[in-house]
Each structure stands twice: as structure tokens, then as C-alpha cells.
Amino acid sequence: MTDPFPVLDLRDAAGSEEARAGFLHRLRVAVHEIGFFQLVGHGVEDADDMLDLARRFFALPEADRLAMNILDSPLFRGYSELGRERTRGVPDQRRQLDIGPEQPSRPLTPGDPPYRCLIGSNQWPGAMPELRPAVESWIARLTDLSHRLLRLLLESLDAPAGFLDDVVDPDPQIHLKLLHYPGPEQPGEDRDYDQGTGIHNDLGLLTLLVQDGTGGLQVAVDNDRFAEVPVIPGAFVVNLGELLEVATRGYLRATKHRVIRPAPGVDRYSIPFFYNPRLDATMQPLPSPYVADSGGVVADADNPLFALYGDNVMKGLVRSFPEIVARHHPALAAAAGSTRS
Incomplete structure (x- = not known):
């Protein structure tokens, strides 16, 4: 591929038969060869407004943000200070607000799978009431866009476009983060703190x-x-998660990526939206000729891959938030040895 990050225009998918075929071909090549692409023509026009909301949220007094401290949430939702989330055991140098599906909470009962702890309500900032409706509108629109894109992706693989509808309907386990990466206060700070977000795959x-433009x-x-x-x-930067790699026997790529911390005095803001199956949904191999002929690797000794999404996401959370696991889920901490740094 000459362009490692091709730009795809979603309007082509609704154009002529020739334009749609060209779009599907470019989509298949992108997700097979690199697993990343940029999407324009998607009709979601208020990204700058959302980034401005993120800037305003992180400009709130620290006390207002800490009123939503993620350490107080067994659902792994709320505000994280610098270094709270870890990648491969190393603290990420970013502040963030984690938001999931807004659902009624219910107590866990004996025999419930661990991922049941992720069902409940979000923490919202009392000092910024306009944030919740804006984020919920954004989530609704990106959920629709993601589902449309998923069906196009399957079509590009000559698989039934609706094959994965059952794993996302009616309650995809969406996840949104508002992220702030502040640059170091001084040049030459300890290089252990250069990691904005460490090397990882999405789940x-x-x-x-x-x-933003940083x-x-x-x-x-x-x-x-x-x-x-x-x-x-x-544009949206679009990439694939591990479960699509599993379902395609490695034909599609959940490519490793990272974020480098900005230079001193520079701030970076971004908003990732993660579109995932229901917690209780299990991925099945895609009925695609590309998948049938693929001999790609779908196992990783350093990163177990689970077809059941609830198990896969809990794997990531146990690694990323050891303090939350130790405080709210001691059985998971004991089982996973997650209290080690």
C-alpha cells in the first residue's frame, strides 16, 4: 500500500455502483493491510465542538473533576488523573473521562460473570451540565455510524452484511473517552513519562x-x-479491534498503536469512541472467502484473545486499572495477580 493511512469517503458507498465497488475495495485493502484508515464524508460535523467541550472539561478545577474519581467506580467509569491508567504496566501520561452505556444498575449475584460489574450508570460533572447531553448525542450518532461501517466492512469481505448484527444488537458495549495529554512542565523530564498512551491493540x-491538530x-x-x-x-481515524482479528483468522488486523506525549507546554486533546459487541456476545468466524483462505495468527501468548467480548474487555481493564480492581474486585485481583505493577 503506497499510503499507509488511506482516506475513504463514505459518500462513495452511497454513490453509483462503480463508486460503491471502489469504496468497498479500498476498505478491504485498508483493513487487511494496515487496520487503520481515515474516514471523511460521514456526515458528523461537530467534531470541533466536541473537542472544545473536552478542553472545557479538563479546564474545570481539579476538585470538580475528582468529584467523579474513577477510583470510586466499580464500573471503571469517571475521571482519571495523570498516570491512573496503565499500558503494559507503565502509567499513561494523560487525563481522561471514561463513559459507557447508561443503564440501570443492579447488584451482582453469585454466579454472575465478572463482566456484569460493567453495567450501570456514568458519573457526570455537576459543574458542567451541558456535557452529558452533548456526549449522549455524540454516542448515539457514532453508534449508528459504526454499525453502518461494520456492515460495509463485512460486505467488502463478501460476507453477509448483517452477520454481526446479533452480537451488537440491541446493546453494543460502547465506550467513549475524553482525553487530555499535557506536555511535560519542563524539557528533559524523566523519559519514563514520555508515554502518552503505551503500545496496545484495541479490544x-x-x-x-x-x-486535534497536535x-x-x-x-x-x-x-x-x-x-x-x-x-x-x-476526519475520523478508524481502526479495528482484536475481536475482528479473531473472527477473520487474522485476515483483518488489530494493529498496534500508541500516542507520544506532546512537547513541553503543548496540550493534545482527542476523543476515541469504541464500538463493541454486547458483553455476553461471542464472536463467530466470518463466512468469507478471504477468511477461509487466511492462515493468520489469532493467538498471542502475551495477550490471550477471548471470543466472548465480556471476557476480552475484563482482561484489558484488569491490566489497565489495578487500583480499581484491588479496591472493588478483590477476587479478580487475586485471580489475575493484577496488584503487581
Whole structure:
């Protein structure tokens, strides 16, 4: 592929037969060869407004943000200070607000799978009441967009477009983060703190990201050489999660990526949206000729892959938030050994 991050225009998918066929071909090549692409023509026009909301949220007094401290949430939702979330055991140098599906809480009962702890309500900032309706509108629109894109992706693989509808309907386990990456206060700070977000794969189906003009998102290409994703105003950076790699026997790629911390005095803001199956849904191999002929690897000794999404997401949370696991889910901490750093 000459362009490691191709730009796809979603309007082509609704155009002529020739335009749609061209779009599907470019989509299949992108998700097979790199697992990342940029999407324009998607009709979601208020990304700048959402990024401005993120800036305003992180400009609130720290006390207002800490009133939503993620450490107080057994659902792993709320506000995280710098270094709270970890990637591969190393603290990520970003602040964030984690938001999931807004659902009624219910107490866990004996025999419930661990992922049942993720069902409940979000924490919202009392000092910024306008944030909740804006985020909920954004989530609704990106859920619809993600589902449309997922069906197009399956069509590009000559699989039934609705094959995965049953794993997302009626309650996909969406996840949204508002992220703030502040640069170091001084040049030459300890290099252990250069990690904005460490090297990782996403866990579910699709991720749609809007980023400001700062840059810093890097993707592993050409045998783990990292290339920076260009900033295209108004575009979503789209990448695939592990479960699509599992379902396609490695034909589709959940490519490793990272975020480099900005330079001193520079701030980076971004908003990733994760579109995932229901917690209790199990992925099945896609009925696609591309998948049938694929001999890709779907197992990783350092990163167990689970077809049941609830198990896959709990794997990630146990690694990323050891303090929350130790405080609210001691049985998980004991089982996973997650209290080690």
C-alpha cells in the first residue's frame, strides 16, 4: 500500500455502483493491510465542538473533576488523573473521562460473570451540565455510524452484511473517552513519562477517533516501524479491534498503536469512541472467502484473545486499572495477580 493511512469517503458507498465497488475495495485493502484508515464524508460535523467541550472539561478545577474519581467506580467509569491508567504496566501520561452505556444498575449475584460489574450508570460533572447531553448525542450518532461501517466492512469481505448484527444488537458495549495529554512542565523530564498512551491493540470491533491538530498518534507499520497518523480536520481515524482479528483468522488486523506525549507546554486533546459487541456476545468466524483462505495468527501468548467480548474487555481493564480492581474486585485481583505493577 503506497499510503499507509488511506482516506475513504463514505459518500462513495452511497454513490453509483462503480463508486460503491471502489469504496468497498479500498476498505478491504485498508483493513487487511494496515487496520487503520481515515474516514471523511460521514456526515458528523461537530467534531470541533466536541473537542472544545473536552478542553472545557479538563479546564474545570481539579476538585470538580475528582468529584467523579474513577477510583470510586466499580464500573471503571469517571475521571482519571495523570498516570491512573496503565499500558503494559507503565502509567499513561494523560487525563481522561471514561463513559459507557447508561443503564440501570443492579447488584451482582453469585454466579454472575465478572463482566456484569460493567453495567450501570456514568458519573457526570455537576459543574458542567451541558456535557452529558452533548456526549449522549455524540454516542448515539457514532453508534449508528459504526454499525453502518461494520456492515460495509463485512460486505467488502463478501460476507453477509448483517452477520454481526446479533452480537451488537440491541446493546453494543460502547465506550467513549475524553482525553487530555499535557506536555511535560519542563524539557528533559524523566523519559519514563514520555508515554502518552503505551503500545496496545484495541479490544472490540471498531474505534472511531477525532483528534486535534497536535498529532502524536502512531501506528506500527512495516514490521513494527511506527508512523504518525496525519491530522485531517473533520476526519475520523478508524481502526479495528482484536475481536475482528479473531473472527477473520487474522485476515483483518488489530494493529498496534500508541500516542507520544506532546512537547513541553503543548496540550493534545482527542476523543476515541469504541464500538463493541454486547458483553455476553461471542464472536463467530466470518463466512468469507478471504477468511477461509487466511492462515493468520489469532493467538498471542502475551495477550490471550477471548471470543466472548465480556471476557476480552475484563482482561484489558484488569491490566489497565489495578487500583480499581484491588479496591472493588478483590477476587479478580487475586485471580489475575493484577496488584503487581
